[in-house]
Every structure is written in structure tokens, then in C-alpha cells.
Amino acid sequence: MKQFTAINTTQILRKLRAILYESSLSAEYIYNKHVKGNSLNKAEFRSLIGFLKEDLAEFEVDAMFEQLDTKDGSKDGAIPKQKFLDWFGYDQQAQLF
Numbered sequence: 001m002k003q004f005t006a007i008n009t010t011q012i013l014r015k016l017r018a019i020l021y022e023s024s025l026s027a028e029y030i031y032n033k034h035v036k037g038n039s040l041n042k043a044e045f046r047s048l049i050g051f052l053k054e055d056l057a058e059f060e061v062d063a064m065f066e067q068l069d070t071k072d073g074s075k076d077g078a079i080p081k082q083k084f085l086d087w088f089g090y091d092q093q094a095q096l097f
Contacts, residue, residue: 009063016052017088027089039078
């Protein structure tokens with residue numbers, strides 16, 4: 001079951017990156033609109049993801065947060081801004097060039 005969740009989470013993250021790219025919204029703009037500091041907590045993450053894709057189940061959003069909330073193998077309850085930008089900001093643009 002855990003492997004299925006990881007595969008599904010990865011696919012959802014790819015779709016969200018594509019949504020950001022196709023909408024011409026920068027990941028940094030979306031981040032700054034939903035987050036006040038330099039790290040994204042779970043409530044802010046839920047709000048941000050809900051803005052991009054409303055039809056995700058709560059467990060899917062939680063699984064994405066858990067996947068992104070790792071720093072050197074440990075969890076700290078927040079996603080650093082740079083990690084968010086790395087995941088959502090640069091991939092799609094890099095694939096085009």
C-alpha cells in the first residue's frame with residue numbers, strides 16, 4: 001500500500017507542476033501568495049494545493065506533504081521555500097530546453 005501511495009503522490013506532484021507551468025504562474029508567486037515565511041506548514045500546503053487542484057482527497061495532500069517534508073531523512077513539519085521551488089518551479093521549464 002505504501003508503494004502505491006508513493007507512486008500516486010509522484011504522479012500528482014507532476015500534474016501540479018504541469019498546471020503551474022501551463023497557467024504561466026510561477027511557483028514563487030504561488031508560494032508567496034499562500035505563505036508568510038520561508039517554510040510551508042501543513043495548513044499552508046493544503047491551502048496552496050487546494051488553490052491549484054480542488055479535487056484531491058485529504059490523504060493525497062497529506063501524502064504529498066509527507067513526501068516533501070523530509071530534510072536529511074528527518075521530518076520537521078514544514079517544507080522549506082527552496083525545496084518547494086525546486087519541486088514546482090524549475091522542472092517543467094528545464095524539460096523544454
